[in-house]
Amino acid sequence: MKNIALLGSTGSIGTQALDVVRSHPDAFRIEVLSAQNNAALLIEQAAEFRPNVAVIGREELYDQVFSALDPLGIKVYSGAASLASVAQMDTVDLVLTSMVGYSGLLPTLKAVDAGKTIALANKETLVVAGELVTRKAAKKGVAIYPVDSEHSAIFQCLVGEFHNPIEKIVLTASGGPFRGKNREFLRNVTKEQALRHPNWVMGAKITIDSASLMNKGLEVIEAKWLFGLSPEQIEVIVHPQSIIHSLVQFEDGSMKAQMGLPDMRLPIQFAMGYPQRLPSSFPRFNFLDYPSLTFEQPDTDTFRNLALAFRALDAGGNAPCVLNAANEIAVEEFLRDRIGFLEMSDLIADCLDRIPYIAQPDYDDYVQTDAETRRIARERFSHA
Template structure:
């Protein structure tokens, strides 16, 4: 019987984090939750911790520390708070995989610390590679750490390339829905409001990612992410709406 993978989920209360916990719940023989973290959603973090019984949790917003601690004392779950704690918990000896599902470049330092500690990375935080792609990929090679893309097209591309790594990539195609403004004229786009941009037709992803999607900024970030993940030049990546 194979050994369970012990997982740290950074951003457990977000879309990727909650979906990851659903996968773990479906495969209790393969995965054990070791660490859960959240920025502000203390209530959901407490609920998740009571269900999955991690070794510890981190609430990044330090003003919510007492609330989380009080709720989890009876369950004997350790509670830490703040960004420094977030970067430190990933170094725990019994963690095998760190899922980085934080928003923005807040995922950078914890990912660096996890790689330094020899943990494999499941990456759902494209900004980490956008701001430090060369550093992250060279560190991962040096430490013998795998980086698994788990979000969006990059996960699908990764799965398509399994067993094909010795074949050179000619072109990668990323798809874009066009968001709420697909097919709109330039005149229309000159007067759009924030409220319109936040109405994504398919997904509920939080304000930052939704605005990035509506402006196609998110797709630009994904092009940079793909460059570092798959070792291709940017002129080998095509975006199709």
């Protein structure tokens, strides 16, 4: 039985993780649930799973959550500091970090400091501060198991191969809803169009990132830190069917791929249950339903975000932190109809040019870089 702290329980990953827990009540118990804004769903989840602790991020929602859960004997806290604190609880075995964006960094660092096993769905943690997080994890002997479907695929391909050097990895991308479109088309796309992903059901932020290929760019940076790779060892290929979730090529030229229907519950369950493969009732892949699997080169001239991510990865230091913060503001403003789809890349490139470079940042440098990038990015909207 593993006691789970599920940080971000009301989002897409969080709700699917709870589906996994429902299917395996003898393997997992929910010790902590947290949400940022969705108090109603957090209350509903806590009433079902009866965690020891529930945390609501927005402090003004505390009274609503407390009044509903205190009679059930569930402790209720609020705010970012509380979230970081509960990630360190003695009763927690595994912390599944599924919050959105930069907010996942501090709780993950605190969980690593406390020696907790991490199931990482918050890719921004390693994008922003990959060197710091992985160094701390190595020092503490903490395992970080990836939940992203692509990184889970790489991890699954490496099981039994950890002693064999990797020549390269190939991260697959669906291409999103705008695959094959040109810049003229993208200039006028709406958020409603961008939110219609062809293969995956995800939250708004990651869906927009997928449409712009920034999600793949963030995954490239995350892969460097998860698997100890150089930028030259990471390749991206567009695979519209989303059946091959990623591949590893070894030094002898042999390749391994992990395949399956697009269903996030599989990588979530693998990370939570590792080293066991737990049974599931998930739909099974049938080759005859997919007689053709196709592959294309990503168009980084049209979808500049992927190229910007490689630029930040090559630069290292605090550049990926800048990339992430600028992208979070760009997506936020696109969803508010205050910036066009292509203008998101312009904003990110501008921030990479303007924010001072720090070659070897510490935690305080990351915090300052994130805040300064957001300030610069928001300047253009302050009078809009």
